[in-house]
Amino acid sequence: MATPLSPDALVRALRGEGVRMREHGNWRTHNRNHKGSWGPVHGVMLHHTAGRDSLALCRRGTPDLPGPLCIGLITKDGTLHLVGYGRTNHAGNGSTAVLDAVRASKVLPSRPGPDAVDGNARFYGFEIENLGNGSDPFPAAQLATVERLSAALCRAHGWSGASVIGHKEWTRRKIDPTFSMPVMRGRVAARLGSDAPGDDHTAYEAFPGAAYFAIGRRAGMFTAVGRRLVEEGCGRYAVGPGPVWSEADRASYAAWQHKLGYRGADADGIPGRASWDRLRVPRS
Template structure:
């Protein structure tokens, strides 16, 4: 439970977490507060837009659902566009049991009847995506979702359990169309370290090839695997102060690579079997390996 941050404090928190922010018009006073109080707030709710012209829609809404429809819109290049602040038409009614779990920072229960006004209790953010299972969420966009969620949790002293999906709030919704447990894992890792600069933007007007290598899967990293990607990984580990190489790094995955990656995992706050030196999705996304000269197939082997 907490009083909402002021608009100026929100912006400082987002930028302090490395979020790229764009401010639109009178966003600081554009809200639905005349319909009821906003706060105390208990967490962050994530959505996907499922449509086009997202920025205009999020700011203005529709005749049946007046705007703003969120505090901010996350576009595919990783920018958070601030369109309103205060009570926004993003959540609607949802489960009292879910609200109580978020307030207590406990695992979420099954969704109950729609009995509580979520517009008054959550910060709401829309993520630009069709939600059809085919429209991708670029790495920069997911990075922004992680960062803004962590920024608000850090500002309020919340854990990642305070970050929920619209689909976890009510049976009426299916958004956002990505794994929320995985997103909460990312937020947990981020909260365990100091804020870092954001990834470069991608999208229209920028190169279409990803800036960073996509995760090839843990099975790719087996002893003896030979790939330019492994050299790129080793160079990033050295740059992060985690290199444990006497010679190299080189293109063949070996014991020194495993030791170096384990050091990276420990730097992120992992321990025990979670710091075994085998790359996982969350730690890989944080390492940001530049695209290497060789390609990697979807199955994890050389293409």
């Protein structure tokens, strides 16, 4: 647990991690602290907006749920918009067991327990602009900012990647965000130079060897590979991805290799161990 950062310390931490941001109005003092304490804090909670053009909503909220609804909104272009600071209406009540796991940097329960703890007081909350329908993509720039801001807060507090959770992991009432939280925790852990308990090697597909990726071969994990490539902004699919390794998969993987800085024969779309380990494909 930790005392929340000051607004100035937050900005320094975000800038240190390379986060591109915009500050809106009186965000440093715009909060719901009059409704209860904020802190000690234990981690970062991620949400999706279930809509677009969400900046005004995140700042002001609704008559039934007054704003701010988060500390910051990450738009599709990867900009973090700071709209509030302190207690915000982002989490609601959630699982004691989940909070205990986050405190201890342990693996989260497979299902959240009863909604018994006020998450608004215990987490930094961030909204990610997305329709939340499973087909609206999260651009690579947007996910990169999610990774960077999460790492910034974890680094500032001495937390691990295990301190980053999704709203869907906090309560059974929610499905957000729709991307893989184990993958995001792995990305944060990698940026921090550490492992997220239970989310690293055992949670990802082992590298099966380059020869495994033959055009026309069928394997269940190929769908997961394609989905990760789409999440990274490298999808080159007209249809899919699916369980049969195709030229579209190879083109998508080549785009991933280019994103990592490989060129020429090293970016031929055939997975190698180094690029595979960095992709972090969830175990099927």
